Amino acid sequence: MTDPTGPVVTSEAPITAADPVPTPLAPPPDILRCAYMELVVTDLAASRGFYVDVLGLVVTEEDEDAVYLRSLEEFIHHNLVLRKGPVAAVAAFSYRVRSPEELDRAVAFYTELGCRVERRADGFTRGIGDSVRVTDPLGFPYEFFYDVDHVERLAWRYDLHTPGALVRLDHFNQVTPDVPRAVKFMEDLGFRVTEDIQDGEGTTYAAWMRRKPTVHDTAMTGGDGPRMHHVAFATHEKHNIIAICDKLGALRLSDHIERGPGRHGVSNAFYLYLRDPDGHRVEIYTQDYYTGDPDNPVVTWDVHDNQRRDWWGNPVVPSWYTEASLVLDLDGNPQRVVARTDTSEMAVTIGADGFSYTRPEDDADVLPSWKQGEYKLGHQL
């Protein structure tokens, strides 16, 4: 019970792409951080109710077609755009770059890759100026910008804070069929792996990648894709996440809770996964660790370690593995979803062929029968 054996720590991510995207000769744009996501929602009023009235995000601006929201410590115009549309999907994963000149680099980088690239001097959304949108080689709609309206940072406005106050956008999570290919491409874009999940046969199931000095700005999760797994907002402390659960219960909205609250193995963060009125997944996240040194160690988890996704060994609900949001091309049409061909994480950690372990030397059946299989009772959400 006291065996401290856990994930393996190395200096570089032990991930090799068999089918890599060619590395462009053009240098990548210097990305600062994930900045906002543009979500297409089918019922704008219902989504506004969820993100504003329940989760407490702040409305910077709104009109009949869109709501522009920010977290309480943000000083740029928005961290989330809710835009009314016919199909629930993601229109943009948007990143802020270090200077206006970086947009020229983004154009050159993606043009060399043969990607579709659009640049608008007046931006694609309110509050943001010169911007570049691309469909990247993995099929995701990415945006880059520097020019943005500054708004009041509400960090000191405690009169506006709720017990579950969301203070920053923390990260995106993307579903893609070939994780090593995605990791190699994102490394070319300037990202660095902080943690990953693999098995003994060399299959990579997921990888976490950063620009800002946290565990990630985005993660690549193996599955049918391109799809969006979740968007995550940070709150200050664990008790803030408990307060969100209590509020959802009090409002009889507990069916929005999909998984958690809990402590992650990967990232060490405390977490909660919610589903919005369209089924878009939102994570509430707090207290991961600093990763900003260039030699920050990479942490590799065994896919059979039942503490990798929940440090307390709690099961992962099947919907968390299988469901995700569509993403759009630059014309607003849903991208075709390509099936993953590598083994799925759910398949190797659920069921008779792959009981998870608590201690690596344990036999497959050492977990008590009621812990085997990693199913939540009744498969309830």
Ligand SMILES: [Fe+2]
């Ligand atoms: Fe996450």
